[in-house]
Amino acid sequence: MEGERRRRWILISSVLWSTQQLILKTGTEWEVMLNMGDYTFAGHFRVTKPQFEYLQMKLQENGIEKEHSQGLPPVPVTKKVLMFLWYMANQNSFREISDKFDVSQSSTHWIILVVLNIICTMGTTFISWPNTCEKAASAAAFHRLCGLSGVIGAIDGCHTRVQRPHIRGGDYMNRKAFYSILLQGIVDERERFIDIFAGPPGRVHDARMLRASDFYTTWQENMDEYSLLGDSAYIGQAFPFVITPKRDNGALPEADQLQNSNISHGRVVVEQAFGKMKCKWRRLRDLQNTRIDVVVMITMAACFLHNMCIGASEICQEHPHGCPKQGDENE
Template sequence: MATFTKAVLAHALSEYKQLVDKYAVLLQTTSRMEEEEKAEEERRRRTLAVLQSTQRVTVKTGTKCEIMLNLEDQTFSRHFRVTKPQFEYLVKKLRDNGIEKQHSKGLPPVPATKKVLMFLWYMANQNSFREMSDKFEVSQSTAHRIILQVLDTMCTMGSSFIRWPNACEREASAAAFHHLCGLRGVIGVTDGCHIRVQRPPTRGGDYLNCKSFYSVLLQGIVDERGWFIDIFAGLPGKVHDARMLRDSDFHTTWQEKVGDHSLLGDSAYTGHAFPFIISPKHDNGALTEVDKLQNSRISRGRVVLEEAFGRLKCKWRRLRDLQNTRIDAAVMVIMAACFLHNMCISVSDICQEHPNGCPRQEDENE
C-alpha cells in the first residue's frame, strides 16, 4: 500500500510541476506580448505626433559650419571655389543687401555665413537638396529656401560684379587685344553658349537646341582678361546667336557703349546687322591670304571667351546640368555664376584640374 501511495504522489507531483511550468511560460508570453503592445502603441503615438507637427523632424550627420570656416585656405578654396577673403567679401555684400533679414515660421535664423557657404556649395557642386540638407544640418525645405533667397539677392547686385568699361579701360583693352591677336580697336569678344535644363512644361520644344538637348542660352561679352562686361541669359536653346544679340539690351545701346571700337564674334554675326562685330569670312575655298590671316587673328582673339566659358562651367559645376530647376531659377543660377566668375577671376586663379585652361564643353550655339 505504501508503495502504491508513493507512486500516486510522485505522479501527482510531476503533473503539478508540468502545470506550474506551463503557467510560467504563459505568464512570460503574456508579459512579452503586453510589452510589445505597449511599444507599438508608443511608436504609433510618436508617429502621430510627427505627422501632426508643423516642423519637420530631421536627423543630420553633417559638418558643423564652424569647422568649415576653420578649414585651411587651400582646402577651403578647393571645396567652395573661393578664397577666404573672397568669401568674406561676398558675405559682406550679401549682408548689405539684406540676406539676414528673412526668417521662417519663427525658427532661429540661419547665420549669413552659413547661407553663403550653402550657396557656394550649391553652385560648385551638383548635389541634391537632400545631400545639402545632410551636409549643412538643415531640412531640405530650408536648404531650398536659402538657395533661392541668396540667388534672388545676388541678382539684385549685378552692377557690383558686372559693368561696362569706362573710356580709359576700353583703351587699355584695345591695346591688350592688339597685343594678343594683332587687331586694332577690339575691346571685347561675344558669343553664346547652352546651359542644359529639363524640358519645360510650356513651349518645351523651343528649348530643344541643335545639339539635341534642352537648354537656355547665355550670351556673354568678355574683355581681354576673360572678365564678363555684359551678360544676357534666358532665351530658349533653339534661338540663334544673332537673334539673341538683337533681343538683348546691349543691342539697343551698342553705339553708346562700343563707339569707335569693335567686338570679335564668330560667323553667326556676319552681316550688316552687326557693324560693330568683326567676324571671320566663310572659307569657301577662295579666301585670299589676307582673309586667312584676318580669320586667324579673329580666332586667336576669340580664345579669351572660349576659355571664360570653359572656366565658368568647370568652376561652377551647377551650370553643367540644371535638371529639376525652374527656368526662372535656372536664369538666376546662370547670372549668379557669372557674378562669381568675375569676383574670383585673377591672373593667379589657375584651375587645379586644368592648369593649361579649362576646356569648353560641346555647347556652342551653331
C-alpha cells in the same frame, strides 16, 4: 544549409540596417569649414577666404539676414553663404546639402532661392561696361593678343542644359538636339564678363539673341569707335560693331586667311571664360529639374561669381593648363 544561409542573411541585414540608423547629419559642426586651409577651402567652395568674406559683406549690404524657421534657431548669414557657394560649386541635391549643413530640406531650398534673388539684384557690383580708359587698355591688350586694332571684347553664346519646359518646350530644343537656355556673354581680354544676357530658348540663333538683348539698343553709345570679335554666327548680319571672319570657300586670299586667324586668336577669351565658369560652378551642369526662371538666376549668379574670382593668379586646381571647353554646349 538553406536555413543557415537565410539566418546569416537576416543577421547581416539587421546589422546593416542598424548601422544606417546611426548615420547622423554631418552639418552640426559646419563651423569647421571656416577653419579649413586656404587651398582646401577654395577646393570645396571655389572661392578664396577673402573672396568669401567680400561676398558675405555684399550680400549683407543687400539684405540677407538671419531668419527664424518654425521656432528653430536662426540660420547664420555665414552658413547661408557657405550653403549657396556649395550649391553653386557642386551638383549635390537639396537633401545632401540639408544633411551637410544640418538644415531642413525646405529651409535649404528657401535659403538658396533667397540668396539667388539677392545676388541677381547686384549685377553692377560684379559686371560693368568699361569706361574710356578701360576701353583704351582693352584695345591695347587685344592688339597684343591678336594683332587687331580697336577691339575691346569678344562676344559669343553658350548653352545650359535644362529639362523640357511645360510651356513652349519645343522652343528650347537647340541644334545640338538637347534642351537649353542661352547665355550671351561679352568678355574682355582678362576673360571677365563686361555684359551678359541670359534666358532665351536654345533654338534662338546667336544673331537674333544679340538683337533681343539690352546691349543692342545702346551699342552705339557703348562701343564708340571700338569693335567686338564674333564668330560666323554674326556673318552677314547688320552688326557694324562686330568683326567676323570671312567665309572660306577654299579660295580665300592670304590676307583674309590671316585676318580669320587673328580673329580666332582674339575670340579665345570668350571660349575660355565659358569653359572656366562651367568648370568652377558645376551647378550649371545639372539643371534638369530646375524651373526656367531659377535656371536664369543660376546662370547670372555663375557669371557674377566668375568675375568675382577671376584674376591673373587664378589657376584651376583640376586643370592647371586650362579648363576644357564643353564643345557640345558652348556652340
